[in-house]
Amino acid sequence: MRIHPTAIIEDGARLHESVIVGPYSIVESGAVIGEGCRIESCARIYGMTRMGAHNRVCHGVTLGSEPQDLGFRPELARPLTIGDHNQFKENVNISCGIKSDDGTRIGSHNYWMAFSHAGHDCIVGDHNILANTATLAGHVEVEHRTFLSGQVAVHQFCRIGAYAMVAGVSGVPQDVPPYTLVDGHRARIIGLNLVGLRRAGFTQEQRSRIKSVYRLIFTSGLRLAEALVEAERTYPSPETGHIVHFIESSRRGVLSFGRDL
Structure with a gap:
């Protein structure tokens, strides 16, 4: 295990012996970090986070942080569970759960670009790409192999179907059906995601x-x-x-x- 001398690993955090932690990062008590994970500088892994293998956590990322919910109390916190081979680029923020027992769930092989965000109790599948500042409100569900472009905002409780693509600067107020291409300030379907298919x-x-x-x-x-x-x-x-x-x-x-x- 390679831990930078300026990093803080609280008692009760569980890190695989192969984990790398960079300068000024914090891993809180209760967090679980799997094999081959790399936590770079100034990241914070909160105590409700359960992370699988071979994830990369870049500068300034916060995982399992307190939900942005006015009704949140610490005793209501539920886990953030993350699979394998995800990349969280600079300043990504993902909240822990609050409303469901399973909490927030992130699958495997997802690519989160800078400043993208998932709110509490989101469920994200595998092989998805969230471009810069793409934002999922609470309880959003994303299937697999979707592409959310820059500055996309998805309303709470919406779903994004598999192989769908959402164009940049779109607001998504309802469910995005599988295989479609959507665009607009109030997004509408404009065709199929033919390139992705x-x-x-x-x-x-x-x-x-x-x-x-x-x-x-x-x-x-x-x-x-x-x-x-x-x-x-x-x-x-x-x-x-x-x-x-x-x-x-x-x-x-x-x-x-x-x-x-």
């Missing part, structure tokens, strides 16, 4: 089917419940099932289309 290996047939499903759901004139049933009947596939389940389970509703697909 191609890079992820989706075939032309799959992309065309996803497009047909969304056309049916949003432009057929059918009631939503009827359109979802018809989509699964007409275009059966894992992607269709994902879209239908995502929309059926939405609590805030999904974004509308800003133009024709």
Whole structure:
């Protein structure tokens, strides 16, 4: 274990012997840091943080900090659980949980650019990218392989579906369906995330089917419940099932289309 002499490791913190801690960083009592993690300068790992293996924590990052919630009391704190192979760039801030027993949960292989933020009780999956200052309010859920561009702000309790992309300086007030591209001050769907789908290996047939499903759901004139049933009947596939389940389970509703697909 390589601990810089200016770093503070409180009694009760548990660090794997391979962990590196840089100058002026603080790891509080109760924190758990897994194998191969690198904590660079001036970072603070709060006591409710449980971190897996091979994560990089850059300068000024705060993980497991007190939620920005006026009703917070220390006895209400719940864990921040982090998976493996994440990168937290400069001044990223992620809050611990407060409302749910599982707290805030971050998966693996996510890339958090400078000043990005996740509020309390967020759930973030795997292989997501949050660009500079992208912000998740409390209770936001992000599936996997999404891209949130710079200065995106996601309203509390919203969900971001897998393989979706949110354009820069967008405000997201409702759920973003899987595979879509959204944009706008009050974000709307402007098409499919075709570049992301191609890079992820989706075939032309799959992309065309996803497009047909969304056309049916949003432009057929059918009631939503009827359109979802018809989509699964007409275009059966894992992607269709994902879209239908995502929309059926939405609590805030999904974004509308800003133009024709």
